[in-house]
Amino acid sequence: MERYLLIESRDPFEAAPAAHSYALAASLARAGNDVQLFLVENGVLAARAGGAAADGLGAAARAGAAVLADDFSLRERGITSDRLITDVKVTPLDTVVDGLVEGRKTLWN
Amino acid sequence: MTNKKTLTFALMDAPFESSRTTTAMRLFDIAARRGYDIHVFAYEGAVALTFAKQQAHPNAVHGRDVGEEDHPLTKDWVAAIMAEAEANGGKLDWVNCGLCVDERGVGDAIENTRRGSPGDLWSLSEASDNTLIIATR
Amino acid sequence: MKTLNIIESAYRATIEEQDDTIVWITHALKGAGADVDVLLQGNAVCYAARDQDASGLCFGAKQQTKPPRLADDIVKLVDKGVTVHVVADDLEERGLKRSDLIDGLEPVSRSRLATLLDGYPRVWKW
Numbered sequence: 001m002e003r004y005l006l007i008e009s010r011d012p013f014e015a016a017p018a019a020h021s022y023a024l025a026a027s028l029a030r031a032g033n034d035v036q037l038f039l040v041e042n043g044v045l046a047a048r049a050g051g052a053a054a055d056g057l058g059a060a061a062r063a064g065a066a067v068l069a070d071d072f073s074l075r076e077r078g079i080t081s082d083r084l085i086t087d088v089k090v091t092p093l094d095t096v097v098d099g100l101v102e103g104r105k106t107l108w109n
Numbered sequence: 110m111t112n113k114k115t116l117t118f119a120l121m122d123a124p125f126e127s128s129r130t131t132t133a134m135r136l137f138d139i140a141a142r143r144g145y146d147i148h149v150f151a152y153e154g155a156v157a158l159t160f161a162k163q164q165a166h167p168n169a170v171h172g173r174d175v176g177e178e179d180h181p182l183t184k185d186w187v188a189a190i191m192a193e194a195e196a197n198g199g200k201l202d203w204v205n206c207g208l209c210v211d212e213r214g215v216g217d218a219i220e221n222t223r224r225g226s227p228g229d230l231w232s233l234s235e236a237s238d239n240t241l242i243i244a245t246r
Numbered sequence: 247m248k249t250l251n252i253i254e255s256a257y258r259a260t261i262e263e264q265d266d267t268i269v270w271i272t273h274a275l276k277g278a279g280a281d282v283d284v285l286l287q288g289n290a291v292c293y294a295a296r297d298q299d300a301s302g303l304c305f306g307a308k309q310q311t312k313p314p315r316l317a318d319d320i321v322k323l324v325d326k327g328v329t330v331h332v333v334a335d336d337l338e339e340r341g342l343k344r345s346d347l348i349d350g351l352e353p354v355s356r357s358r359l360a361t362l363l364d365g366y367p368r369v370w371k372w
Contacts, residue, residue, distance in 0.1 A: 002363075002364055004363075009128070009129065009132070010246075015246075017254065017288055020356070023356075024359055024360065027357070027359065027360040028360045028363070028364075030360075031360045031361070031364065033360070040132055041129070041132060042128070072135070093132070093135050093136065093139060094139050096136060096241075097116075097136060097139045097140055097143070100116055100238070100239040100241060101116070101145075101238055101239065103238065103239060104239070105363065105368070105369050106239065106240075106241050107369055107370075107371035108241060108242060108243050108244065108371055109371065119370075152267070152271070153259075153267055226274070226278075227271050227274035227275050227278060228274070228275075228278035228279075230271075230275070231275050231278050231280045232278075234247075234368075235247065240368070240370070242370045242371060242372055244255075244268070244371070244372040245255075245258070246258070
């Protein structure tokens with residue numbers, strides 16, 4: 001089992017590859033890996049409930065990936081925790097540094 | 110037992126162009142507060158992040174003079190994070206890719222930065238606990 | 247440590263730099279002794295297309311004499327022993343057929359990317 005941290009800084013509304021990122025997170029998780037998908041910057045735009053990206057993030061979560069969102073990026077964009085899709089957990093950016101020191105294979109998208 | 114870790118980052122974005130720069134600085138700050146050793150390989154536009162001749166300016170749209178605007182300069186952020194790292198027993202080692210510096214004419218960098226090459230990225234990564242590449246788009 | 251360099255964005259400042267700077271740094275890393283392979287995905291799969299020609303630009307009297315030759319640079323990576331994987335789905339989505347491409351590539355389907363990444367101790371996404 002490998003440990004991964006996929007950082008997604010783009011939203012799927014502007015950058016189609018963001019959705020591929022969600023699919024990769026799901027695929028890695030289904031393969032038995034420990035996967036964190038960390039949304040930051042405009043990547044958190046996908047986490048607002050009622051948006052078109054919920055399915056992709058939901059699929060990653062159902063596959064076993066931990067879907068996380070940077071608290072500052074959410075606040076910066078006025079996305080309060082009561083407006084998030086249920087699969088997303090709010091965390092500080094420290095999570096990325098934690099993941100790096102844990103030795104996670106870390107990919108920034 | 111020490112909790113000191115060593116992390117290497119590669120950056121590519123020029124200052125004032127991308128939110129990736131702010132996030133990168135936030136990551137360095139977190140690592141600096143923890144007293145980690147941090148290596149940054151600045152590639153392409155990122156070599157201007159430590160350009161010593163960056164200058165703050167007023168903001169007439171908001172009616173603020175230079176002092177009131179207090180406009181961020183990335184060179185100051187880097188210097189502050191260097192000081193934070195040192196205060197916590199760590200270090201921020203900033204390496205600017207030399208060819209990228211030359212083509213952009215930004216050789217006048219702040220203190221405690223150094224000129225390097227892609228070989229530095231490799232050797233620093235090999236000696237680190239982990240590496241994160243934050244590429245441009 | 248064996249490293250997979252993932253290259254995704256394409257034709258970004260390749261004229262000004264006369265190179266793709268990530269393909270270039272891969273060459274430089276290899277020259278510095280790095281054990282590195284490449285995955286081309288997204289628009290970067292287009293670097294494997296044979297008929298790219300960026301020559302002929304002139305700004306006033308200033309002619310570009312060394313335009314980028316991106317496909318050649320990929321071939322040279324292969325010649326140096328770098329395994330160059332390319333996402334087959336991205337080729338197909340962009341209408342690129344096998345006959346359009348340089349030789350020496352290792353196609354991989356998007357569904358197999360997880361397995362590919364698992365096989366490298368270090369992955370750098372550019």
